[in-house]
Amino acid sequence: MQVIAIGTLELILATGFIFVSGGLALCFQLGLTRSLIIATLRTYAQLLALGLVLNWIFQIDNQWLVLAIFALMMLIAAQTVVSRLGLWTPRIVIGSLAGVVLSAVTVTFAVTALLIQVEPWYEARYVLPIAGMVVGNAMNGIALSQERLLEGFQARRGEVLLRLSLGATAWEASLPLIQGSFRAGMIPTLNAMATVGLVSIPGMMTGQVLAGVEPMTGAAYQIVVMLMLSCATALGSIICMVISYRHAFDDQQRLVK
Numbered sequence: 001m002q003v004i005a006i007g008t009l010e011l012i013l014a015t016g017f018i019f020v021s022g023g024l025a026l027c028f029q030l031g032l033t034r035s036l037i038i039a040t041l042r043t044y045a046q047l048l049a050l051g052l053v054l055n056w057i058f059q060i061d062n063q064w065l066v067l068a069i070f071a072l073m074m075l076i077a078a079q080t081v082v083s084r085l086g087l088w089t090p091r092i093v094i095g096s097l098a099g100v101v102l103s104a105v106t107v108t109f110a111v112t113a114l115l116i117q118v119e120p121w122y123e124a125r126y127v128l129p130i131a132g133m134v135v136g137n138a139m140n141g142i143a144l145s146q147e148r149l150l151e152g153f154q155a156r157r158g159e160v161l162l163r164l165s166l167g168a169t170a171w172e173a174s175l176p177l178i179q180g181s182f183r184a185g186m187i188p189t190l191n192a193m194a195t196v197g198l199v200s201i202p203g204m205m206t207g208q209v210l211a212g213v214e215p216m217t218g219a220a221y222q223i224v225v226m227l228m229l230s231c232a233t234a235l236g237s238i239i240c241m242v243i244s245y246r247h248a249f250d251d252q253q254r255l256v257k
Contacts, residue, residue, distance in 0.1 A: 004210075015040070054128065063122035070108075070131050074100050077139040081240075084143050085150065087247070095244030096142060103138045103236035104131060107228050115224055133204075133225060134232045137189070141233030142240045145185025149241055152177035153248045153255070160248075160255055170253040174245045178238075185237040189230050196226055 006014075018040045025032040057065060078097040082088060085096075108131045112118045118126045153160065156177060163173035196202055197219075201209075204225045208218035250256050 011044075054124075057124045057128065061122075061124050063120070066122045066124050066127055069124075069128060070104075073131060073135050074104050077104075077135045081139055081143045081146065085146060087150070089247055091244045091247035092146075095240040095242075095247075096146070098243055099142045099236040099238075099240030100135065100138055102239050103232045104135045106235065107134050107138075107232040111224060111228050130225075130228075134228060137229040138232040138236035141185040141189065142236045144188070145181040145237040146240055146244065148184040149177055149181040149245065150248075152181060157255065164253070164255060170246060170249045170255075173255075174248070178241050178245060181241060182234075182237055186230075186233060189233045193226050193230060196222070202226070 018036060022033050022036050024030075025036060057069065075097075078093075078100045081096040081100070082093055085092060108127065109121075111130055111134075112123075112127055113121055116126060121127075153174075160173045160177070164170075192202075202222050202225070205215075205218040205222040208221060209215055248255060
């Protein structure tokens with residue numbers, strides 16, 4: 001099956017979709033017109049640039065280049081998490097970076113080396129797209145759970161102080177908040193897994209079907225993707241919170257935040 005290419009004319013016509021969004025924003029005075037224009041321009045620029053870069057990387061297929069791109073993706077993801085939280089403290093930075101890196105590296109290479117068995121192990125056509133999905137979902141899960149945890153220390157400060165006064169350690173006093181934050185971070189992933197194939201045909205399977213791959217092969221790949229994203233989100237979130245919860249305490253395990 002030959003893939004139907006999308007050319008310049010089709011991309012220009014597709015821009016009409018954003019005019020619908022912009023028109024609705026104007027009619028209801030949502031104040032989103034400028035944001036929609038900027039988002040559209042960034043979408044064009046970033047994805048077209050990505051296409052050119054990936055084409056170049058696939059041709060070179062060098063292990064050090066692949067690892068460098070992977071490292072850059074993880075650094076940008078960690079920086080995005082910290083920026084969203086607005087707290088550049090050592091615990092928050094280290095926790096965010098460790099959560100992204102450990103979950104992304106573990107899950108990505110578990111999939112490429114053990115499940116798909118890519119040869120060579122650094123083949124960019126497999127490693128980078130899978131790494132991109134893993135890093136992106138880990139980043140979202142970490143940001144959501146970490147934000148909920150920090151809000152919990154503010155909203156349930158009295159509860160934490162009570163536990164400390166009764167002899168609980170900082171970890172024991174924080175555990176209920178960590179558990180609740182962990183659940184919050186997992187909700188989008190669990191919702192996606194519960195409705196996949198019923199509400200929508202997900203991205204990986206859609207792309208493969210459009211590229212001419214048999215639907216059952218696309219379904220198998222999508223199952224792997226959904227499970228690996230669940231693992232990456234869970235692993236990244238818990239690693240981050242285990243490290244960063246001490247941000248709220250001093251060296252004597254007193255609540256200071």
